[in-house]
Structure formats: structure tokens, C-alpha cells
Amino acid sequence: MSTKEFDYDVLYLGSGHGTFDGAIPLAATGKRVAVVESGLIGGTCPNRGCNAKITLDAPVALQQTATALQGLVSPQLELNWNATVAHKHEVIKDLPGFIAGLLKDAGVTLFKGRGHFIDPHTIAVGTQQLSAEKIVIATGLHPHRLDIPGRQLAHDSREFMNLQELPHRIVIIGAGYISLEFATIANAFGAQVTVLLRGDKALRKFHQPFVQKLLALLEKRGVTFIKNTTVTSFSEEYGVKQVHYNQTETVAADWILDATGRNPNTEGLGLTELGVAYDEAGIIVNDHLQTTVPNIYASGDVIKKKQPRLTPTAIFESKYLQQLFAGTTTAPIDYPAIPSVVFSSPRIAWLGLSPVQAAQDAAISQVHHNVLDNWYRHVEREQYGENILLFDKEHHLVGATEISEHAEDVINALLPALELKLDPAQVGRLIHLFPTISSAAWEGL
Numbered sequence: 535m536s537t538k539e540f541d542y543d544v545l546y547l548g549s550g551h552g553t554f555d556g557a558i559p560l561a562a563t564g565k566r567v568a569v570v571e572s573g574l575i576g577g578t579c580p581n582r583g584c585n586a587k588i589t590l591d592a593p594v595a596l597q598q599t600a601t602a603l604q605g606l607v608s609p610q611l612e613l614n615w616n617a618t619v620a621h622k623h624e625v626i627k628d629l630p631g632f633i634a635g636l637l638k639d640a641g642v643t644l645f646k647g648r649g650h651f652i653d654p655h656t657i658a659v660g661t662q663q664l665s666a667e668k669i670v671i672a673t674g675l676h677p678h679r680l681d682i683p684g685r686q687l688a689h690d691s692r693e694f695m696n697l698q699e700l701p702h703r704i705v706i707i708g709a710g711y712i713s714l715e716f717a718t719i720a721n722a723f724g725a726q727v728t729v730l731l732r733g734d735k736a737l738r739k740f741h742q743p744f745v746q747k748l749l750a751l752l753e754k755r756g757v758t759f760i761k762n763t764t765v766t767s768f769s770e771e772y773g774v775k776q777v778h779y780n781q782t783e784t785v786a787a788d789w790i791l792d793a794t795g796r797n798p799n800t801e802g803l804g805l806t807e808l809g810v811a812y813d814e815a816g817i818i819v820n821d822h823l824q825t826t827v828p829n830i831y832a833s834g835d836v837i838k839k840k841q842p843r844l845t846p847t848a849i850f851e852s853k854y855l856q857q858l859f860a861g862t863t864t865a866p867i868d869y870p871a872i873p874s875v876v877f878s879s880p881r882i883a884w885l886g887l888s889p890v891q892a893a894q895d896a897a898i899s900q901v902h903h904n905v906l907d908n909w910y911r912h913v914e915r916e917q918y919g920e921n922i923l924l925f926d927k928e929h930h931l932v933g934a935t936e937i938s939e940h941a942e943d944v945i946n947a948l949l950p951a952l953e954l955k956l957d958p959a960q961v962g963r964l965i966h967l968f969p970t971i972s973s974a975a976w977e978g979l
């Protein structure tokens with residue numbers, strides 16, 4: 535069948551960053567593009583992920599600075615949860631309409647509803663059938679929920695960010711990004727927070743000495759961490775919930791956040807019948823993001839991959855597919871270095887090789903800084919910060935990790951040095967505005 539015999543050249547399932555950053559420029563090249571979305575246009579990041587979370591975090595970051603500057607500013611800042619949640623709603627409420635507008639203006643046709651495959655070229659949405667030459671699965675992830683008695687008593691991250699009143703005692707299960715970010719926020723807004731870890735480590739992919747320091751700082755502010763727990767059930771009596779763990783132990787809660795990870799949205803799409811290979815970690819793709827059925831591709835979080843499942847990764851993939859479909863590239867996807875940050879207080883961010891990986895290579899040198907050695911960190915009376923920069927023999931930056939209140943800005947500033955493999959002379963040619971975090975970060979190179 536020629537492409538003209540299909541309704542569309544490219545049809546995307548899902549409308550998150552794995553779709554719209556590429557679908558908009560693709561439609562602008564004249565391709566006939568459709569997007570099928572079962573929920574809010576824009577997907578997780580704008581509606582119940584990054585944008586919502588960072589809005590709740592803003593007063594927390596301000597409070598940290600104000601606390602450090604006590605005596606210069608007064609009184610102590612008090613955070614208002616209810617008003618902050620309302621502010622968050624104001625910030626994000628127009629994003630689905632805005633993104634839908636961008637898609638429509640570019641000529642993309644939007645369909646509302648849950649899509650599933652009829653055959654490799656046909657998607658059913660309600661009573662409609664839509665055909666396309668190429669189909670991109672960009673259906674994202676959903677929260678994993680512990681399958682234990684009383685599971686309905688626990689909640690997920692979306693529900694946390696919509697709470698009208700902040701519960702007094704919050705128990706969080708899991709110790710990944712969502713757990714540590716939301717523990718930081720809930721603690722700053724005045725909740726009594728307990729985090730139950732499955733093992734003895736949090737944020738496993740981050741530099742563990744920095745993670746231990748983060749836990750110690752949060753503990754000092756009143757967060758309780760209980761390690762080596764197996765949560766067995768939740769119960770409720772007279773409005774008080776109990777989290778039962780390790781057979782005999784319990785912790786009381788007014789609200790329980792199940793932050794035990796997120797799983798790919800692969801069920802109910804008809805993938806097995808078509809022969810699209812996938813497993814519990816996601817859809818299997820080759821180096822062109824093509825699934826085991828040649829005209830079906832995948833993009834964003836739903837892909838099984840070693841790259842971090844983050845918005846910038848999803849954007850990079852959707853833009854790669856746009857170039858592939860527009861015919862401006864035939865090359866395999868070539869991921870750049872992808873930085874990660876946990877928006878806790880302090881933040882931990884990293885890029886490139888980790889100090890543990892570098893320790894296995896004698897050609898790589900590690901330079902450890904106390905970031906407070908830089909005068910600029912005293913302007914806001916930062917209390918604590920460390921970073922480790924990793925260099926190869928020619929002094930190219932090959933890795934960086936930092937814990938501090940400004941770690942994300944430092945890692946962003948260092949990104950070009952690592953990705954573009956700048957040599958010392960090139961590093962010297964780049965002049966940052968002074969005095970800024972970027973200029974302070976660059977001094978480390």
C-alpha cells in the first residue's frame with residue numbers, strides 16, 4: 535500500500551514529550567500527522583510531573599535560602615500548602631490547551647480516547663479506525679502499586695500534588711526520585727515524614743556518599759528513614775492508617791505515598807498479537823527506535839532503555855523520529871550525555887561517568903571540591919556542598935556530580951564541556967557572566 539492509501543503518514547499513541555516535540559515540526563514539513571491521547575494533552579511532565587513538582591518546590595527552595603540568611607531577612611518564612619497547590623494549578627492548568635494549540639496550528643489532528651492496534655497500520659479509538667503508514671507508541675508509564683492487602687489505602691504522586699490539605703503524618707514507601715523529592719517538600723511544609731526503604735540504599739544511580747549526606751541532612755530536619763523494610767499490608771482503624779512491615783512492625787500514617795516506581799503502559803494495546811516485542815521494562819527497539827514490527831516505532835518512557843527516563847530523553851527521541859520520518863537522517867539514534875537531578879534539598883545532580891566507574895580506569899583523574907571554597911557560595915550562606923569532576927588524560931571533562939542547593943545549575947553549566955569534549959584552550963574561550971553559579975562552576979575545569 536502506498537502512503538496515500540493510509541489516513542495519515544504518522545500516528546502517535548500518546549501526546550507527551552515523547553510525541554509533541556517531534557510531531558509539531560514533522561507536521562510543519564507537510565506530513566499528515568495524528569495524535570491519539572486518552573488523558574490530558576502533554577502527558578505526565580506538564581500535568582502531573584516536572585512542571586507541577588517544581589512549582590511546589592519553589593517555596594521550599596526559597597525557605598532554604600531565607601533560613602540560611604536569617605538575621606538578614608526576617609521573620610522565618612512560613613509555607614502555605616493550600617495556597618501553593620492553588621498556585622501550582624494556576625501555573626499548569628493552561629498547558630494542555632497550549633500544547634493542543636501548538637499541535638493543531640502545525641496541522642496535527644488530535645483524537646481523544648484510548649487507542650489500540652487492530653493491525654500494524656490501524657488503530658482503533660472508540661468506534662473510529664485510523665490508519666497510518668508509521669505508528670509511534672509513546673504511551674509512557676503508570677505508577678507501580680504494591681499488590682498487598684489494603685493497597686487501596688495508598689496513593690500516588692499525582693494525588694500528592696493535588697492534596698488540598700497537607701496530612702500530618704505521611705509515610706512514603708520507596709527511595710527513588712519521587713520519594714526523596716516529595717519527602718523534602720512535605721517536610722518543609724510541616725508534615726511528619728517517614729520513608730521506608732526496601733534495602734539500605736536510596737537513589738541507587740546517584741553517587742552514594744552524596745546520597746547518604748542528603749539522608750542525614752533530611753533526618754536533621756525531621757524526616758525518618760527506616761531501612762531494610764518489607765511492607766506487607768496497610769490497614770485503617772478510626773481514620774488512622776497503619777503501614778505494616780517486617781512481619782511485626784507498624785508505623786502510623788494519615789496518608790501513604792506508594793513511590794515504588796513506574797511501569798510501562800504496554801497492556802491493552804494489542805502488542806502481543808502483532809508481534810511487537812516488549813517485557814516488564816518496556817518496548818524493545820533497535821537503534822532507530824523501531825520495534826520488532828518494522829512500521830511501528832516507540833518513543834519516550836515506554837521504551838526499554840538504559841538512558842534515564844526523563845523529559846529531555848523523551849524530547850530527544852521524538853525529535854530524532856521527526857528527522858527520521860522527514861528523511862533528514864537515516865543514521866541510528868546517537869544519544870548525547872543526559873544529566874539527571876533529584877530536586878531534593880540539597881539537590882544531587884550528575885552527568886557522564888560516575889566516580890565509581892572512573893575509579894576502574896587509571897587514565898581518569900578525580901578532583902573533589904568543597905563547593906564552599908568558592909566565595910560566591912557564601913553570598914546565600916550555602917551551608918554545604920561537594921562536587922567531583924572527572925577528567926581524562928587530556929583534561930577533557932568526562933563526568934561530574936554535585937550535591938548542593940544549586941547542583942542542577944552547576945551540572946547544566948558543565949554540560950557543553952563534557953558533551954562537546956572541550957579542551958582546556960576551548961574551555962578558556964568561554965566566558966560566563968560574573969558573578970554567577972555558571973562562572974563558579976566553570977572555574978572547576
Ligand SMILES: Cc1cc2nc3c(=O)[nH]c(=O)nc-3n(C[C@H](O)[C@H](O)[C@H](O)COP(=O)(O)OP(=O)(O)OC[C@H]3O[C@@H](n4cnc5c(N)ncnc54)[C@H](O)[C@@H]3O)c2cc1C
Pocket residue numbers: 547548549550551552553570571572573574575576577578579580582583584587647648649650672673674675691692712799803833834835836843844845846848877
Ligand atoms: C512526579 C514526577 C515528576 C517528574 N519530574 C521530572 C523532572 O523533574 N524532570 C524530568 O526530566 N522528568 C521528570 N519526570 C519524568 C517525565 O515526566 C517523563 O520522563 C516524561 O513525561 C515522559 O514523556 P512520555 O511522552 O514518554 O510519556 P508521558 O508524558 O507519560 O505521555 C504518555 C501519554 O500517553 C497517554 N496514553 C497512554 N496509553 C494510551 C493509549 N492507549 N492511547 C492513547 N493515549 C495513551 C497517556 O495518557 C499520556 O498522556 C517526572 C515524572 C513524574 C511522575
Ligand SMILES: NC(=O)c1ccc[n+]([C@@H]2O[C@H](COP(=O)([O-])OP(=O)(O)OC[C@H]3O[C@@H](n4cnc5c(N)ncnc54)[C@H](O)[C@@H]3O)[C@@H](O)[C@H]2O)c1
Pocket residue numbers: 680707708709710711712713715731732736737765793794795796842843844875876877
Ligand atoms: N527529578 C527528576 O528528573 C524526576 C523526578 C521524579 C520522577 N522522575 C522519573 O519518574 C520515574 C519514577 O520515579 P520513582 O521515584 O517512582 O521511581 P524510582 O525507580 O526512582 O524509585 C523507585 C523506588 O521504589 C523502590 N521499590 C521498588 N519496589 C519496591 C517494593 N516492592 N517495596 C519497597 N520499595 C520498592 C526502589 O528500590 C526505589 O527506591 C523515573 O523514571 C524517574 O526518572 C524523575
